[in-house]
Amino acid sequence: MKLYDGGRAPNPRRARIFLAEKGIDVPLVPIDMGAMGHRSAEVTERNPIQRLPVLELDDGTVITESVAICRYFEELYPEPALFGRGALGKALVEMWQRRVELHLLACVAAAFRHIHPAMIEWEVPQIPEWGEANKPKALAFLDILDKHLENNAFIAGGDYSIADITGLVAIDFFKPARIQMPDHVTHVKRWHEAVSSRPSAKA
Amino acid sequence: MKLYDGGRAPNPRRARIFLAEKGIDVPLVPIDMGAMGHRSAEVTERNPIQRLPVLELDDGTVITESVAICRYFEELYPEPALFGRGALGKALVEMWQRRVELHLLACVAAAFRHIHPAMIEWEVPQIPEWGEANKPKALAFLDILDKHLENNAFIAGGDYSIADITGLVAIDFFKPARIQMPDHVTHVKRWHEAVSSRPSAKA
Known part of the structure; x- marks a missing residue:
């Protein structure tokens, strides 16, 4: 393959x-x-x-x-399980993976594609107003995520999962999307350092 | 529950x-x-x-x-399986469910939320230009789907799945989103009639 x-x-x-x-x-x-x-x-x-x-x-x-x-x-290859274990565990990973994808990654991507000059051939028509509208959406979700991570090591709970991978690629895309990470999301920052320090983050 | x-x-x-x-x-x-x-x-x-x-x-x-x-x-309750069977079957249902969600349902929803007057409190800011930009995106995906359905009874292949459910709710939302179903997508129409005639469509 x-x-x-x-x-x-x-x-x-x-x-x-x-x-x-x-x-x-x-x-x-x-x-x-x-x-x-x-x-x-x-x-x-x-x-x-x-x-x-x-x-x-x-x-x-x-x-x-x-x-x-x-x-x-x-x-x-079920191990390590990255989509959760059991009916509830799998549902909660799916829930958080979708929340992070739809309310963070999609917003960061829209800000990048609709504002960045390099994207003018990719995103037709480029609508900067829509790109700008996505920045506060991403930041609003970041506050929800920060509150959640106060009591959870990883996004879907106690174990690393695909929801963390989606969160990591979304946050690392803040820079090209020109979104400033706010200072007050301390739990998101602690989590981001933890997932960034895993060898997989270099892949 | x-x-x-x-x-x-x-x-x-x-x-x-x-x-x-x-x-x-x-x-x-x-x-x-x-x-x-x-x-x-x-x-x-x-x-x-x-x-x-x-x-x-x-x-x-x-x-x-x-x-x-x-x-x-x-x-x-694994039966009937609506997320596919086996590694490849499950992956293909996930692929089609995501394709239909991201390239059809999301576009139809954006057209509705950004253009319909009833959505002005829901979608802030409402950006009609972005709503309009989504209509050709939805139609372009419909052509891809039509070609695929020429050789497949259902969206993810031979069996009804969650991808068909996402497709059905997306297409039934064309009307409120004021998107006209084109005449030429005959395979999509045959599929839409089939999934609409199942008792579940009334749910």
Whole structure:
């Protein structure tokens, strides 16, 4: 199998961190998204939605969407469990993974895509007003997350999970999205230091 | 347990259709979203993100996010499987569920929230230009889906799944979002008739 990878963008990084946490080595096919490689024929014939990452199995079957790729490996290699354990545990990981994705990562991505000059060919039409509107949305969710992390080591509770991976790539994207991390979210900062210090964060 | 329900909005309906497909009966607590009931103290203390549906278990544990609620019931009552079977089957359901959610339902919802006059208190700031930009995005995905459904009975392949539920609520929301269903997507129309004729569609 091989993983068509998109470098520093949040979703490709999400899949790489997940694989590093699982200790799974998948050959990468680097795609230069800066040169619009995600819209090349090579990627488009595998993923008509033209997004990365894309996992291609040996029989040619394609799995796209970073979380779907992660779930494939979770099912094949259940340990360490990164999607939770038991009905309630799995539901709470899904809940937090979705909260962080929809109310943090999506907002940070929208701020980046709709404001950053480098994104003018990617996001058509670029609507800076929508990009700006997403910054306070991201910060409002950060306050909810901060309160939650006061009593939880990790985003979905006591154990590291895919929700932490989504949170990490979202917060590390504040800088290109030009969102300033507020000083008062001390629990988010403690958590961010902890997840950033894991070897997988370098993936 | 009880399910705080939001009536005709797509996400509450997603959970109700899922439960109907599973044959599970959960007492509903109706919340009037038209009267901003999702921002009441009753909902906010259970879900600080102020979205519906919200599942409350008998011990007070809260699960939010419609897909997380569905996954909870999938784990408790695996049949009929609505999140797929086996590593590849589960990954492909996740892939299609996410594709339909991110590239169809999210676009339809954005068109509705950013253009419809009734949404002016919900979506602050309302940015009609962003709402309009989402209509061609939804239609572009519909073409991809149409091509896929030419060779597949259901969205994730041969079996009905949560991806079909997300697709159904998205397409039924075209009307309030004032998006015209194009004539040429004949496979989407055949699929839409099939999923609409299931008893669960009335949930």
